[in-house]
Amino acid sequence: MTSPHWHVPDEELRRYADGLLAPPLFWSTDAHLLGCADCRSRLASVADPEPVRAGWARLDGELDAPVPGPVERLLLRLGVADHTARLLAATRVLRRSWLAAVATTLVLTITLAHLAHPVVFLMVAPLLPLVGVAASYGPSADPTYEIALVAPLHSFRLLLLRSVAVLGATSVLSVLASLGLPDYGLRALGWFLPALALTLLSLALTPRLGPVLAAVAVGLGWVVLLAGTLPGHADNAVLFTRGGQVAMALACALTATLLHRLRPAFDVPRRIDRAPNTGAGRMS
Amino acid sequence: MTSTPTGVAAVRATDLSLRYGRTVALRQVSLTMHDGVTGLLGPNGAGKTTLLRILATALLPDDGELTVLGHDPRTAPGRLAVRRRLGYLPQSPGFHPNFTAFEFVDYVAILKELTHRRDRHEEVRRVLATVGLDAQRGKKIKALSGGMRQRVAVAAALVGDPELLILDEPTVGLDPEKRLRFRELIAGLGEGRAVLLSTHQTEDVLMLCRRVVVLDHGTVKFEGPPADLVALAHGRVWTGDVRAEGTLASWRTGTGRYRHIGDPPPGAELLDPTIEDGYLMLVDVTAEEGVPV
Numbered sequence: 111m112t113s114p115h116w117h118v119p120d121e122e123l124r125r126y127a128d129g130l131l132a133p134p135l136f137w138s139t140d141a142h143l144l145g146c147a148d149c150r151s152r153l154a155s156v157a158d159p160e161p162v163r164a165g166w167a168r169l170d171g172e173l174d175a176p177v178p179g180p181v182e183r184l185l186l187r188l189g190v191a192d193h194t195a196r197l198l199a200a201t202r203v204l205r206r207s208w209l210a211a212v213a214t215t216l217v218l219t220i221t222l223a224h225l226a227h228p229v230v231f232l233m234v235a236p237l238l239p240l241v242g243v244a245a246s247y248g249p250s251a252d253p254t255y256e257i258a259l260v261a262p263l264h265s266f267r268l269l270l271l272r273s274v275a276v277l278g279a280t281s282v283l284s285v286l287a288s289l290g291l292p293d294y295g296l297r298a299l300g301w302f303l304p305a306l307a308l309t310l311l312s313l314a315l316t317p318r319l320g321p322v323l324a325a326v327a328v329g330l331g332w333v334v335l336l337a338g339t340l341p342g343h344a345d346n347a348v349l350f351t352r353g354g355q356v357a358m359a360l361a362c363a364l365t366a367t368l369l370h371r372l373r374p375a376f377d378v379p380r381r382i383d384r385a386p387n388t389g390a391g392r393m394s
Numbered sequence: 395m396t397s398t399p400t401g402v403a404a405v406r407a408t409d410l411s412l413r414y415g416r417t418v419a420l421r422q423v424s425l426t427m428h429d430g431v432t433g434l435l436g437p438n439g440a441g442k443t444t445l446l447r448i449l450a451t452a453l454l455p456d457d458g459e460l461t462v463l464g465h466d467p468r469t470a471p472g473r474l475a476v477r478r479r480l481g482y483l484p485q486s487p488g489f490h491p492n493f494t495a496f497e498f499v500d501y502v503a504i505l506k507e508l509t510h511r512r513d514r515h516e517e518v519r520r521v522l523a524t525v526g527l528d529a530q531r532g533k534k535i536k537a538l539s540g541g542m543r544q545r546v547a548v549a550a551a552l553v554g555d556p557e558l559l560i561l562d563e564p565t566v567g568l569d570p571e572k573r574l575r576f577r578e579l580i581a582g583l584g585e586g587r588a589v590l591l592s593t594h595q596t597e598d599v600l601m602l603c604r605r606v607v608v609l610d611h612g613t614v615k616f617e618g619p620p621a622d623l624v625a626l627a628h629g630r631v632w633t634g635d636v637r638a639e640g641t642l643a644s645w646r647t648g649t650g651r652y653r654h655i656g657d658p659p660p661g662a663e664l665l666d667p668t669i670e671d672g673y674l675m676l677v678d679v680t681a682e683e684g685v686p687v
Contacts, residue, residue, distance in 0.1 A: 116650035129567065133594060134645050137670055141597070142648030143570050150570075179492060192511055193504040200490045200501055253488020254502070257550065260450045261505035262477045268505070377470060378454050381414055382447060 216287035235301035242276040244325035266376040300350035303358035310365035317375035404588035410458035431584035433599035436609035481556035487547040491536040502550035521549040541572035627667030634662040
């Protein structure tokens, strides 16, 4: 027995449009909408039209042919293979906004180094690639993480590729920032080996802790190490002496070996934390 | 694409189990999949996504036997062999918004080891045409509608013409018209390959699937043809003018009358069951928000 003049109430249509209606009421409403032009028409009026309008407005301005973005163009000019350039172009940390944030942090740190002591710069600069690498891999940072995980290209290779790119980009900016400490000579580059060691250690801890927690743990460890090796005066910061730099080089070699041994652990994670569901696809 | 030989299962899983800490996500799940579309139904939290992730080699089971496309995904060579012949659309797929549809699919093609530029671009154009996005390939992802984005994600899954296609709720968030179009697309994809389709839409299963698996609380409640799922509710579905208490489920339908599953309420008339009724006989939908029982 049917009631041909029955229609879905407005409130239920609104909940249907907002995705809040649960089965089986959802199915019934769905089935009714397929056969009822009136209700479909009312559905359009109760649904929020703004996203649709905005989408059409953007559509008009887009070109049809794919044109590489600035990062990809730069990488291609530097001789990077086109498929590698495309993989790197998807790295969030290589976007201009991120690089601008790194540059700003370095400028502020150099200013502080001038006001306090040059060693401030050496202490802060190693943390920048650590943050960058943590923000370029994993389910929370990479919207295509799950697709990449089950692709034949090994996840470890993709992670290394991105990490090298992030380390390279932040290192170039940090070297430029080091020029702001002309009186400090080559010691102004003392951040590099700690940066490399911290990044490698963070990567080695990633399969167990995840990229963010690994970076936080390593960052805190760096602070503790600095506090323990920074006696009375900043001029005696042992990590940035010749002996300290040799120790850092050894740490790099050790962590690189550890990371190499752990590479199979990147192939299948223990679990995949569900990323926030925003309906028709996530963006990053 | 080379489909799996006739009679050889694309997926054969026996007693798969997985725990997240103290939570049991899957408990002794067994299923077999051949060519054609297989539907995976189940309420939220039933373990559908976990099962799909295991079959797609994104997670490893704690226990059980598993063969996908003839390989054991618990070994590294087995995983690589499966990944080279797999298409996977995760639930709520993510995109790099500054990419165009073409660039995004191109990116996934590179992940699938298609490094030769000209061949890769040809493949990208082919899969975008397959999903009907030929004209939109130069548009930015962020400018596409939800339905088009889903098609882009399906196109990415189709790169390399996979033998096994795993689609995790591809129609979520789409309006009825777009869902109908999507249904046509998936029906075409199921010809000559194995497709596992996770969905909340029982109608999708009825229209598309040769077989259906119902998962609830991490266990398989049903595996068989959709008609057998419908048959579970024979003689248990009723209609009346008022809501009934004490039935398995009772809700007002698109006709304005109430539909009841279970024992007959007073004055109710017997109805022919649908696939939804069979599904509701099996799962604990009362746990889902807003179900009027």
